[in-house]
Amino acid sequence: MRPGLALTWRRIPERYTLKGNKCTNCSTNYFPPRKICPKCRRHGKIETLYYNGKGKVYAYSEITAPPVGFELEIPYVLALVELEEGPKLTAQIVDCKPADVKIGSRVHVVFRKIQQDGEEGLIHYGYKFKLVK
Amino acid sequence: MRRVAIVGAGMSRFGEDWNRGFRDMIIDAGTSAITDANISGDKIDGMFIGTMAAGRLIGQEHIGALIADFMGLNPVPSTRVEAACASGGVALRQGFMAVASGMHDTVVVGGVEKMTEVSTSEVATALGGAGDQEWELFMGATFPALYAFMAQRHMLDYGTTEEMMAHVAVKNHKNASKNKYAQYQNEITVDHVLKSKTIASPLKVFDCSPITDGAAAVVLMPYEKALSFTKKPVEIIASAQASDTIALHDRESLTKLKATEIAAQSAFKQAKLAPRDIQVAEVHDCFTIAEILAIEDLGFFKKGEGGKATMEGLTALNSQISINTSGGLKGCGHPVGATGVKQAVEITWQLRGQGGERQAKNANIGLTHNVGGSGATCVVHIMKKE
């Protein structure tokens, strides 16, 4: 699915600045953010939390069969990144040889183009990660 | 609750079928199941149809009504059920509950998917909808990549190897070679798998289930009534389902599907049975690693030992437990909405002794295990022969 303009606009804070949240009732951090804390439900107290963008590779895969929109990207490395503050997220690891990525590699966030709606369409931006040298 | 039995089962030949469309396949499977049940169409009073992505793959929604119409079963209420690749298993559970509760008496449960009308990357994107669109797919995730993460962690934590995973594919192709409904009826070797093209490392083409057209159907009715239609009713003695996070990154562990564990525990409790009581099981091997996780999470093998058990042949036909006698998703094919129903068709045939060359010996109790997405939905059924 090509994400629409309004959806892209609504997600700008999270995708551009890693704006997530936390539940202060049970001290759990969430990224992507959640409206409801699954542990506390209506007793939860959700507050904004900006993530520092540092983390470690939890798992990774070099993708050679792309979904629609990523045909020109292959091969690319997709990873589960465990953020310093706790949550994991799904993102690409860029600016390195795939063989350089290992489980446990330290990474930090970079702001990049994620995908584009055809030749003249909207360009979608967001987070990717780079290995810490 | 009333006891519920399967009295009819049928499926279309799975494969890449350019000659037949969505409607043709489900009519074929539905008609086979109804004929097998030996009932008249006017006895049917409810239908549940599992389909994952007809809107995306063939541009058709409103599947329940479409199928009732072209099966000639109007005005029977007909409901589409969607739970990604678990659509069929969840449709079966809906049918089971409808009959058990007394709301319906004779129910047809179908599953169907027509996947080869669009390009492979379109299929990948459609199936991607089983994950989290905004936070996984948007970033370039594919389903092979999500299962690759699970494989990588399982390899790290338990020493599972690519060769062990390859043995899942080899075993399932061997079973499929004895199934005339299967997409692939050829045997393969470990070497074929290991040398096949990488899709999402460490997973290769032969670690992945294929893109398939196909349909399957079963007929359900109250157990007491079933005895007047067939000498071989197969009773559904447990039906359980569980949910987990839609995105893989929100799971505590990647080396198990928690929803499988929970659904399995609930099903075994309902049936008052243990994993060792099962002789034959159809489990959700959308990728080779998925079968390894499944046989561990269902309790057939200890956590971490599924790969080794497979390599030692303990899941082959007529070994410790016969896993995926149909050929599984890998060998028989994976028309996503149909898969959960096909599993029930295969177990019905096995428990009736109609497995032919792939018949499991002493098959008295069977199990089906159907997963949606990367494990956000899991449904388990246990079946018993009279």
Ligand SMILES: [Zn+2]
């Ligand atoms: Zn909380």
